[in-house]
Amino acid sequence: MTAQIPRIDPDRLLARLDAFAAIGATARGGVNRQALTEGDREARALLASLGQARGFLVEQDACANLFLRRAGTDAALPPLLLGSHLDTQPTGGRFDGALGVLAGFEVLEALEDAGVTSPRAVELAVWTNEEGSRFLPGCMGSQAFSAGEIPAGWTNILGADGARFGDELAATLGALSGVPFRPLGGPIAAYIELHIEQGPVLEREDIAIGTVTGIQGTRWLEAVLTGAAAHAGTTPPAYRRDPMAAAAAALHALAGVMAGDAAARLTVGRIHAEPGSINAVPERVAFTLDLRHPDAGALDAIEREVRAVVEAEAAKARCEAELRIVFDMAPAAFPPEMTALVEAAARDAGHAATRLVSGAFHDALFLARIAPSAMIFVPCRDGISHNEAEFVEPRFCIAGAETLLQATLSAQDVPRASS
Ligand code: HGY
Ligand code: MN
Ligand code: MN
Secondary structure, three states: OOOOOOOHHEEEEEHHHHHHHHEHHHHHOEEOOOOOOOHHHHHHHHHHHHHHHHEEEEEOOOOOEEEEEEEOOOOOOOOOOEEEEEOOOOOEEOOOOOHHHHHHHHHHHHHHHHHHOOOOOEEEEOOOEEEEOOOOOOOOHHHHHOOOOOHHHHHHEEOOOEEEEEHHHHHHHHHHOOOOEOOOOOOOOOEEEEEEEOOOOHHHHHEEEEEEEEEEEEEEEEEEEEEOOOOOOOOOOOOOOHHHHHHHHHHHHHHHHHHOOOEEEEOOEEEEEEEEEEEEEOOEEEEEEEEEEEEEHHHHHHHHHHHHHHHHHHHHOEEEEEEEEEEEEEOOOOOHHHHHHHHHHHHHOOEEEEEEEEOOOOOOOHOOOOOEEEEEEEEOHHHHOOOOOOOHHHHHHHHHHHHHHHHHHOOOOOOOOOO
């Protein structure tokens, strides 16, 4: 049977997005499907069953990365890998990660429906814990895949909810008991990821496709300031060693980091006081710092400034300060030939495209360490993400999937379908 021209089925893709958005749906229209929770397991199980129903080989690896494989004619060739993530922020959106996974699945189905044969297998990967909001760091699945091993220290990492990573990983693997294991790691021929932009550029320029040239650097720090618990009513200022006062002064001073450099990003997303009593000066205050910059040297300079300011304010309050790096992703550029492949795919799919650097980190950053990688962005409304109001117009979801299909075909060494 000669192959037909593969085409994205818009209704099928949009229905899948709705079905997965229902898993972990929040009352305000978002999704709370954090890594290695019951919701994450439910979404993985649904995708696994959909893949098995289409005759794709479904496997998982020791880091609970999930793979759906559509075989090629030459099993010896490393596969072309598509992928993204299904885990979300606590108040996440319906598209962050899920669009890339479900568009990738739609590409596999379109190839299958059209009877396309190709030398390379096409695989879809669902990476474990991209977000890093429950268990630090982020991108655990793609880090382990690209390194070919799970760092020993991860097993005992405690999540924001107190759960132990090793336990939750084992429960997640066990929840897909019928799915066979595969070794952790490559080789892969290339990696292509579709994702929402999570910023305002594409919408502002009214362009459907972003050709991602690279990803800015990210560095996460955990700061712990330690003073002395004391009575809120009887302890005068001179007798206090108040880590909350020190933290407040430090964060106020650090607001200048972004004021001084338009490309710099500094976010304190989580702060916690112990014992956390209304009428006790805290003994300990811990907070997270998310630093971003496209330039590695500038990122180092921001870290130095953060350390100097936090340590100085702690000293003023006669507190100890400890800051440790918990996640460090150097900026990276995607190879020109992969960027060109995405631009050609957008053109072939009939969509305008523009180049941009990603402000968010992605699993593609780690895949780029072991294979030529590329990312395709689509606009999200008002650039909102990591927020339950995240929204992508259906036409952009479809444009992204059509571009991913064309990129898959051209990366497959098969004649590109003329649309
Ligand atoms: O935080 C990030 O950049 C990614 O969206 N998880
Ligand atoms: Mn994401
Ligand atoms: Mn995200």
